[in-house]
Amino acid sequence: MEVRARAPGKIILAGEHAVVHGSTALAASIDLYTYVSLGFPTPSDNDDTIKLHLHLKDVDLEFSWPVGRIKEVLPDLGSHTASSPSPCSLETIKAIAALVEEQNIPEAKIGLASGASTFLWLYTSIHGYKPAKAVVTSELPLGSGLGSSAAFCVASSAALLALSDSVTLDFSHQGWQMFGESELELVNKWAFEGEKIIHGKPSGIDNTVSTYGNTIKFRSGELTRIKTNMPLKMLITNTKVGRNTKALVASVSERTIRHPKAMALVFSAVDSISSELASIIESPVSDDLAITEKEEKLEELMEMNQGLLQCMGVSHASIETVLRTTLKYKLSSKLTGAGGGGCVLTLLPNLLSGTVVDKVIEELESSGFQCLIAGIGGGGMEISFSGSS
Numbered sequence: 582m583e584v585r586a587r588a589p590g591k592i593i594l595a596g597e598h599a600v601v602h603g604s605t606a607l608a609a610s611i612d613l614y615t616y617v618s619l620g621f622p623t624p625s626d627n628d629d630t631i632k633l634h635l636h637l638k639d640v641d642l643e644f645s646w647p648v649g650r651i652k653e654v655l656p657d658l659g660s661h662t663a664s665s666p667s668p669c670s671l672e673t674i675k676a677i678a679a680l681v682e683e684q685n686i687p688e689a690k691i692g693l694a695s696g697a698s699t700f701l702w703l704y705t706s707i708h709g710y711k712p713a714k715a716v717v718t719s720e721l722p723l724g725s726g727l728g729s730s731a732a733f734c735v736a737s738s739a740a741l742l743a744l745s746d747s748v749t750l751d752f753s754h755q756g757w758q759m760f761g762e763s764e765l766e767l768v769n770k771w772a773f774e775g776e777k778i779i780h781g782k783p784s785g786i787d788n789t790v791s792t793y794g795n796t797i798k799f800r801s802g803e804l805t806r807i808k809t810n811m812p813l814k815m816l817i818t819n820t821k822v823g824r825n826t827k828a829l830v831a832s833v834s835e836r837t838i839r840h841p842k843a844m845a846l847v848f849s850a851v852d853s854i855s856s857e858l859a860s861i862i863e864s865p866v867s868d869d870l871a872i873t874e875k876e877e878k879l880e881e882l883m884e885m886n887q888g889l890l891q892c893m894g895v896s897h898a899s900i901e902t903v904l905r906t907t908l909k910y911k912l913s914s915k916l917t918g919a920g921g922g923g924c925v926l927t928l929l930p931n932l933l934s935g936t937v938v939d940k941v942i943e944e945l946e947s948s949g950f951q952c953l954i955a956g957i958g959g960g961g962m963e964i965s966f967s968g969s970s
């Protein structure tokens with residue numbers, strides 16, 4: 582039997598980085614997914630059936646570990662702890678990194694080593710030393726602020742758990758199906774442990790919004806689902822400047838150690854901005870005028886959040902170029918995700934003409950950026966068994 586899992590990426594409307602330090606943040610899923618297919622080969626004398634294969638299709642990378650080698654390097658995993666996620670120890674991370682290094686990843690793709698390590702750890706923790714084949718594809722740009730690492734961890738955890746004894750599922754169901762509440766919680770916990778390997782110190786917001794979908798408010802590990810009561814359209818601009826969330830999160834923590842009082846005030850201001858933004862989105866609207874008033878408040882809060890992200894040191898010249906360009910069209914923007922490059926969000930007001938949207942996209946793309954408009958606040962992770970789509 583083969584299972585396919587998909588998990589969405591996300592945008593952060595307010596509160597990135599500050600959320601790592603206990604502030605409120607607001608995030609929504611987007612309709613771009615990472616897919617993980619997983620199957621167990623039928624036993625035969627073929628050498629390939631005693632290996633764990635991982636194929637990262639879009640980036641054209643294949644890994645293949647003999648299960649005996651995994652057992653040799655990781656003798657303490659493999660005790661099938663599927664129902665009780667626990668952190669990966671530092672020694673295990675080092676041992677797994679060595680197994681990944683043995684596969685000789687080309688220098689240009691070395692950033693993917695942490696993704697491969699995370700998969701290997703999740704796999705061995707949940708299924709032990711069983712041979713399998715996993716294929717990963719993604720519609721998300723990797724390392725760009727749209728939560729590719731979380732979507733990868735959530736889709737991997739979901740596919741692995743779907744074929745474990747820890748969840749009860751309807752194998753005859755055709756097409757995509759959702760997990761129940763307790764299974765979602767288990768996926769989210771495993772994905773969070775996976776994110777720790779990639780991010781160092783994640784807040785958990787990215788894996789949570791990828792697991793549950795919708796728009797969520799998140800603070801200190803607690804999620805509150807938000808009911809959006811206004812149309813929200815965002816332009817997403819990818820600066821295509823590569824960056825890495827782990828390093829950016831660490832740089833904000835270092836600044837916080839250097840300037841604890843000032844940074845505490847910055848985080849507290851972000852907390853208020855996220856809470857205000859959530860209550861604006863949630864409050865009912867009666868007409869276009871009310872929507873316009875709400876949009877103006879959202880724009881102002883996004884600009885204030887961007888200012889505070891600059892204070893944290895996570896903006897970038899490419900982000901500033903996007904901000905200046907959108908401002909020419911009287912549109913407000915902020916970075917989304919970890920910053921340092923990556924993606925920028927621009928609010929597209931409800932009454933904004935299509936011509937203006939086309940013009941701003943044309944100008945941004947002529948500067949070498951890539952624009953997209955994604956559906957936001959849709960469903961979370963889902964799975965589908967082979968034979969169904």
Ligand SMILES: Nc1ncnc2c1ncn2[C@@H]1O[C@H](COP(=O)(O)OP(=O)(O)OP(=O)(O)O)[C@@H](O)[C@H]1O
Pocket residue numbers: 615637692693694695696697717718719722723724725726727728729730731733779780787824825826827917918919920
């Ligand atoms: N489809 C994938 N296959 C393998 N590894 C992946 C995949 N998607 C993400 N990763 C891993 O996640 C890393 C990127 O994660 P990172 O947290 O830096 O960016 P992001 O999640 O896209 O942005 P943000 O955290 O700001 O939302 C990649 O370098 C890789 O190790």
Ligand SMILES: C[C@@](O)(CCO)CC(=O)[O-]
Pocket residue numbers: 593596597598599600601726728780782783784785786787826830917918919
């Ligand atoms: C930068 C950050 O706040 C969001 C990354 O999408 C990190 C985190 O919350 O884990």
Ligand SMILES: [Mg+2]
Pocket residue numbers: 728729730731780787826
């Ligand atoms: Mg990430």
